[in-house]
Amino acid sequence: MHPATLPQASSFNPLSRLPEELAQKMEEAGEPSFRGRQWFEWLWRHGVLDYRAISVWPARLREAMAERFPFSRVAVVTQQTATDGTTKWLLRLADGERVEAVYLPHRWGDAVCISTQVGCNMGCRFCASGLVKRIRNLDAGEMMEQVRVAHAWAERQGRRLTRVDLMGIGEPLDNLDQVERFFDLVHEPLGFGISYRHLTVSTSGLVPAIYRLAEGARPVTLAISLHAPDDALRTRLMPVNRAYPLAQLLAAARHYAERTGRRVTFEYAMLEGVNDSLDQARRLVRLLGHFPCHVNLIPWNPVPEHPFRPSSRRQVEAFLEVVQAAGISCTIRREMGQTIEAACGQLRRRGEEAWTSP
Ligand code: SF4
The missing domain is CATH 1.10.150 (DNA polymerase; domain 1)
Structure with a gap:
């Protein structure tokens, strides 16, 4: 040439x-x-x-x-590693914006949780990331960069990265074109070669985008942030529920499961006195009915700006028992990264405070 x-x-x-x-x-x-x-x-x-x-x-x-064809790699601004190996990076993008990624060591395969937007517009009441409004979408290359940082770190530790979760800062389905491109990039055998089945994309419940994602027919896992068993509470916690209430969301989830053959996961952050009663567990069971799904109960990490408190371990276990007794697959997410700032968005905001301090 x-x-x-x-x-x-x-x-x-x-x-x-x-x-x-x-x-x-x-x-x-x-x-x-x-x-x-x-x-x-x-x-x-x-x-x-x-x-x-x-x-x-x-x-x-x-x-x-x-x-x-110059290209710009992301820069690692800070790295924190917890005693359980969970590692969190604050990363600077080419235009100076910052996002974070978290490495999660698991017995069944290590994962990295990546961001898909700078900030987020969805405004979920319990979320640290939603405190910063969306500034821009990440492109697929910037998502790949987060995987590259995690992959290189894993190699240095003698570990193997096998899964990617799109559950960091941002609503992935609000950036679907780039997210779908990322799926194909990260799946490519000449690069990281991560199976579609080892990719998980979360959503707060953007129903039209769930149907679009289903059309792509890639067998990625869809994780829906549910967090409430009824519309009134869900609308209080997640404003997106006003536009796409539970009946529409469940119909879209069912369509996704049928189209891709993948079981849908429902995420449920346990908030003391808000959504964790046994009556609410029974309502959740009625809502999901015979849906072939998995429910993931998440011990919530406190965010100073939000009024919620985490449910007690005993309450989470009692809730789990009700859901499991109804024949619905349900687990409690293992708490990881307790010695670092583990709620999504926290590291980024702390970092910004530090940088803007005189
Ligand atoms: S939970 Fe997800 S969708 Fe909701 S505000 Fe936080 S980052 Fe956005």
Whole structure:
């Protein structure tokens, strides 16, 4: 490739591109298409920070690419590791915005929980991330960057990252085009090769986007933030319920399960005296009926700005018993990262305070 023949790269971000798109770019410039697959492989499997490190390319190509297709990796601002191995990163994006990602070691396969937006507009009353309104969506490359940071850290620890949860800052289905692109990027065998079945996307309940996601027919796990067994309480906790009440949400969830063959997960944060009574457990059972789903009870991490308190362990276990006794699969999420600021959004805001302090 001669530098003069390379297309201008103004809007072309290689970090958001699939191997076939990179191959096409190479072909347009008169290079063999396999160079595009190498491009992808070296960006993600080898995690190069600079084209000059792509040793399978001739020197003239490396120089030309560095000039025409620069890319910007995220920078780790802070890292905190809890005694259980949970590790949380505050990351700076190319434009200076910050997001966070959390590494979760599990017996059944380590996961990274990533962010999909800077801030979030959904306004869930119990959430730290929702305290910062959405500033912008992340692109698929910025989601991949969070996986790259986690993957590199896992390799250094002798661990293996096998799962990705889109449950960090942001409402993923409010950024569905980039989220679907991310699914295909992270699934790509030339890179991280993570199975669709090991990807989980959470939503506060954007019903039209659930139907759109179902059309993609990728067998990713859908995790719906439910948090209440009736419309009145759910609307109080989650304003999105006004637009998409429970009947619509459950219908969309059922459609998703039928279309993809995947069991839907319902997340339920346990808030003392708000949604954790045994009567509410029975209402939850009636709401879900014979739906083939899983219910995940989440011990809630206090957020100083919100008035809620976590339910006691005894209450969470009693609630669990009611749901399980009805034949619904239900577990309590293991509490992780207790020695770090583990509620989503907390690290980012603390970091901002520190940076803006004189
Ligand atoms: S719980 Fe999720 S959707 Fe709701 S405000 Fe927080 S980040 Fe947004």
